[in-house]
Amino acid sequence: MPLTRRHVTLGLAATLAAPGLTRAQDPxxxxxxxxxxxxxxxxxxxxxxxxxxxxxxxxxxxxxxAANIKSCSKSLLALLLGTAIARGEIPSLDSRLGDVAPSLIPRDATEGVAELTMNHLVTLRAGLQGTSGGNYGAWVSSRNWVAYALRQPRIAPNGGRMIYSTGTTHVLGAALVTATGQTLHDLARERLGRPLGIDIPNWTRDPQGFHFGGNEMALxxxxxxxxxxxxxxxxxxxxxxxxxxxxxxxxxxxxxxxxxxxxxxxxxxxxxxxxxxxxxxxxxxxxxxxxxxxxxxxxxxxxxxxxxxxxxxxxxxxxxxxxxxxxx
Incomplete structure (x- = not known):
């Protein structure tokens, strides 16, 4: 059937009468x-x-x-590690905890933690029992969060499978502080906040004064x-x-x-x-x-x-x- 003016008019009227149809098509x-x-x-x-x-x-x-970004903090911590390596404050991803921050390792630490590399820590492959989930409460109630994390039983080899654990990234954060001589808050403000033009408020510290490495940041x-x-x-x-x-x-x-x-x-x-x-x-x-x-x-x-x-x-x-x- 040929298209007539009446058909066009009726079609336009139908469209105007149902604007929701047009809006629904907008992605x-x-x-x-x-x-x-x-x-x-x-x-x-x-x-x-x-x-x-x-x-x-x-x-x-x-x-x-600002909203609590929870474990998105781990990803921002990883960016701070990148800045420390770029500036030579930490030689490389293969640098060992025992070389970067030996003072963090307790005398009764689990065997092999001194050999953990920055790569192992940032990729959550420390091989130690996790401190997240059901283990989280006991960990954050401890007197020394870093030492507690490094005393956890070994359940995989260094660099093995991923074991989700905020204790692992907290150790990484403390290692960054030891290597740079700056707090995580100062590092975050200077190296992320300032160049991005964003504010990074202060956040939770552990009993030794280390900012929470991997949780509780707010943006x-x-x-x-x-x-x-x-x-x-x-x-x-x-x-x-x-x-x-x-x-x-x-x-x-x-x-x-x-x-x-x-x-x-x-x-x-x-x-x-x-x-x-x-x-x-x-x-x-x-x-x-x-x-x-x-x-x-x-x-x-x-x-x-x-x-x-x-x-x-x-x-x-x-x-x-x-x-x-x-x-x-």
């Missing part, structure tokens, strides 16, 4: 609706290139107030997005090199695999088969970058609720791999 609106329907989600920012496509905070304290969602953008852009931000590009590249090469999510794990960053480089924190805190797709993402969530790989975190991965990656 950013579709992402917004899907994300805001997640009851645990506090804030989400998505950037493609230089354009922020989505910035919403349906719950929590908003986009400009605003906008600051998290700046970190994601820097990771996406090979260590650069606003034309300035924050991290050497070879460190970013090395961070994105899997050296082990998470026994929980199945994701690869590089130098402190999770790596997905679809090309995402991720920092992941309890409750659903995420700093994610996808260099090929030119995407940077920050997500904060209720820090009191779990986000298991087969639960809410899996839902967030579906969000990253589905409507967010579709924006590339």
């Amino acid at each position: 950013v609106d579709a992402l917004r609706n899907r994300a805001l329907a997640l009851p645990q989600l506090h804030a989400i920012l998505v950037q493609r290139g230089d354009a922020v496509l989505l910035a919403e905070a349906p719950r929590g304290r908003g986009l400009d107030h 605003t969602p906008r600051a998290m997005l700046r970190v994601a953008q820097m990771m996406r852009d090979a260590g650069r931000a606003d034309g300035t090199e924050v991290l050497p590009p070879d460190w970013i590249t090395a961070s994105q090469i899997p050296q082990t695999r998470s026994p929980f999510s199945g994701l690869g794990y590089g130098l402190g960053w999770f790596l997905s088969p679809t090309g995402w480089t991720l920092a992941r924190g309890f409750g659903g805190q995420i700093i994610a970058s996808h260099p090929t797709a030119r995407l940077a993402v920050a997500i904060t969530s209720d820090p009191t609720q779990p986000a298991r790989s087969e639960g809410y975190f899996g839902t967030l991965m579906d969000l990253l791999d589905g409507p967010i990656l579709a924006l590339a």
